[in-house]
Amino acid sequence: MLMFTFRRFLQLIPVFFGATLLVYFLVFATPGDPIAALSGGKPMAPAVEAALRAQYNLDQPFWVQYGLYLKNLVTLNLGQTFSGQDVSAVIARAYPVTARLAIMALTFEAVFGILFGVIAGLRKGKFFDSTVLVASLVVIAVPTFVLGFVLQLVVGVKLGWARPTVSGSAPWNELILPALVLGLVSLAYVIRLTRTSVGENMNADYVRTATAKGLSRRRVVVVHILRNSLIPVVTFLGADLGSLMGGAIVTEGIFNVPGIGNLLYKAIQKGESATVVAVVGILVIVFVVANLVVDLLYAWLDPRIRYV
């Protein structure tokens, strides 16, 4: 198990370089000239333009640019944004906020998703099951920007139960509403995955045995059915942590959360490769680590699964 974990961390190295290379290339390949955009459509003195281009190595061919980026990376210098700030400082500000938001959203979808999923799975075709299905459809079909906007208007403005936007320090309590909105679509997945899995395992031999042994229904559900139903759910949740962090663009925009979703979106639009590469580089690490945790959980959930 230890060897397995160690090997997985070793894999991080090629993955990190592969991802940064690919992302750097994608930003390089996006059409448009970042320096021209800096001037906001107004004229710019040609000498200033040339100097700025040189400052960000934009006058170099791709391999040179990427090489220079890697060279800086070795000294832990993540480069600078077009506004002259250190990318490391920008990232250090934004990542904790988004991480908090994503973890809250993940907790929300895990707790309610599994709870609703188990109930729906045990009472397939009953009223609760159908209600959950209809609610899931709403969440899937109505895009986040609408759901977020409506919730913000109702809860934040009309009812006044919460601040409609998140203040600068992004405290936990203000992130509840954004986390809810962020986790809604994934909630639909978790509910249906749990429901299906529970429904499948209800008929398994060990459940029959457990019931026959005279175990209480609660014990059968929690210990036997649930534990054996969790593998697809855990797989999904593990992958979702990273998606929630990188995909919070809309939610962060609606609630004015100063996180990486917004940062990434703006950086992509500006063609600011240093920022994009740094954000995605860290996201890749999150994905690999989350995947490792999920794999370790497999073995715990199902002892038949062994890693060497």
Next chain:
Amino acid sequence: MSENLTPEKDLAAAGTPAARQGKTSRHHIEHFVAPLEETPLAAIDNVDETAAPLSLWADAWRNLRRQPLFIISALLILAVLIVAIFPQWFTNIDPRIQSTCNLADSGEPARAGHSLGFTLQGCDVYARMIYGTRASLMVGVFTTLGVLILGGAMGALAGYYGGWMDAILARLGDIFFALPLILGAIVIMQLPAFRDNRSVWVVVATLVIFGWPQIARITRGAVIENRNSDYVTASKALGLSPFRALIKHVLPNSLAPIIVVASISLGTFIVAEATLSFLGIGLPQSIMSWGNDIANAQSQVRNNPGVLLWPALALSITVLSFIMLGDALRDALDPKARKR
């Protein structure tokens, strides 16, 4: 291959009627399986040896076509398909002609001949919804098929073989998972081949390239769960090659979570097309789609919610029918889950 006829299945198939009749308990206790005392043990030995053994899929189909859930969902999907192929049967306004939109009608409520009202641009909401079916359905269905094939293959190989195969394929998935869809879409949409010819296929390709890792993850997890099962060991012991064991036994038994994720993803892909359109990297305005309409409705939510509601409803019904189809399919493939 007769090894499909496992004892459990015979119990379920043959024992069903008997179990119903044998229900004698006076207290109604909700059981999720038939209590032991109600299961007529004699039924287990009572195998109809004259019946020809069916393959898993043939058996599933036989079961499927009798399920009301399947029949309803199939009819719904058929209806959506007909609308997609022959939109002109359902409306006499062709919204692809620009002059059918009149800004003077902007945001007007429904009136004769325009049963669902008008969009901000003064176009007929109903006609746009009908004509948007084709592109939306294509994006949803083909993207889902694409990620199922690509992601399913990657995930199954990674989970089943483990080791180096897993290391490479799963890490490749991690890289693609972390790439922002917007960034990728901006680049792909500007490739010279696509720039002036943005079709549904380009959108499908983009969504597949950036959407497969999710299915791959789910498949991999399910395959890891099942690869050590007794029936796999048994089939290998019977001389089946490992790859054939994957195809014939591990994958069919891993389908449940894959179907669930795929049927929901179908809807999210249609919405993802909306996001791309919203950002100007999706379908051109001249191709109607629910996604395009939903994205355009963004600024109207407060004052004219109808323009959002109708395409979203059409999307919901489509997703619902695919979710029901998925449920029916899953039940049919899992003999144990059949209605007792």
Next chain:
Amino acid sequence: MRFSRTSKALGVAAVVAMALTACGGDTGNGGGSSAAGDTSKVITANSTEPQNGLLPANTNEVGGGRVMDLIFSGLVSYDAKGAIQNELAESIDTKDSQNYTIKIKSGETFSDGSAITAKNFVDAWNFGAAAKNTQLNSYFFESIKGYDKVSAEGSTEDKMEGLKVVDDNTFTVELAQPESDFPLRLGYTAFYPLPESAYTDVKAFGEAPVGNGPYKLVEGGWKHDVSVSLVPNEKYNGPRKAKNGGVTFTLYSSPDAAYTDVQSDNLDVLDQVPPSSLQNFTTDFEGRFVNQPYAGNATMTIPSYLPEFQGEEGQLRRAAISMAIDRQQIIDKIFYGNKKPAVDFTSPVIDGYDANLPGSEVLKFDAAKAKADWEAANKINPWPADKVFTITSNIDGAGNKEYITAMANQIATNLGIKAELNPIATFKQSRDLINSKKLTGASRAGWQADYPSLYNFLGPLYGTGAGSNDGDYSNPAFDAKLKEGLAATSVEEGNKLFNQAQEILLKDLPVVPLWYQAVQGVWSNNVSGVQFGWNGVPLYYEITAK
């Protein structure tokens, strides 16, 4: 998911100094002079993250501009109506519109106590112009003699020969050619002075600038992506004295979020109502909103390099397209009546504006005449049946997509051709397409004045080879009129000539003017005395908390 429309799309934007009136006794336009109110309370307002360090010559967008104009003051400022008034200048004299003698008031200091002298201006302008300092606004100094030398690529020269310090309170400016509206420009951000301390570490200064305006930055007051906090500067003696205990800018990535914050009194002032609320803001904020024009307009560029739009055929087609657009209908339906159709190339808030220019009927909707002109052009050279008239625009700015789609539909319907929005995902890409002169159709354009002058709406946009002449328009007669106007001895005389130049534009239609921009602003229950200036920016220093 949106960029604020103005932040980048219109670029340099509304950064010009906001100004005042109160000093001289004239109370400007808005209503609420602050009779009662708490002048010690801090008010909050919306803004966006400044895109660069806070240096005068490097701030070219609204986010930084709002802050700069409060923490600095220049030689002159503009009052709420855009009229010029002296700030630090004692006098600005010229006999030939080419050589200026500028005297500054004595005894004024920066917020750190150091005196403001003529040298502070000359050094700051030289710094801004020199290529080696890579300041985005450097082209603002191009009129000054010697700019060409300091701005040449690789130049190490950093002093313009046109600037000379005479004594502590006097300096002279020599321009490369006569330009009568030069004094009008001096209220723009780029022309602010810098204290001596700025040059030791320019980057650090940009994070924590020391200025001379009505406010100063709180120590550590710029919390990136979150807020910028300002408090009144006691050393400031100018006309824009603060009537509150400070201004804190909350930084938003979308105006929608800010709008909900004002609705629930979490934010005091918002200067940009998002498109999704244009229909509701007058009822959401009864008695607490403003809707007034500012110095900006929206146009559609039809590049001169398109073969179908050249010569007589081109003039007919341009006129046809212009008359095929029902501006009022788009304003009513898409903008809910919150704009005014354009009848010229400038803006009604600018001194010298003329709503009745001869030839301006080409900007009025007339479907029959449009169709006739189009057919006449087709007789010269037929328009291919399947050719699509495209309008290129970035759609990352809110509201662009809706109005261009509506416009395309009108053009298509009224001319019987195909017309479509060509959406571009990012602003940088759309700039690239426009700059490379490779468009195959029209493109969205617009202008927001840097300083209140007719010339600013004409010269930089339609002069041959001018920096923002996206459509490559060139007409010697027009250039001559501009030059004549710049050399005029009085502003009135100049304006008359500039309007004659506009008549040429109305014939050639290098761009199709659409409408004048208007600012829609709202405020919370906690403040009073909110007024908006000529450039659409609130007069923050006039606002008091209740």
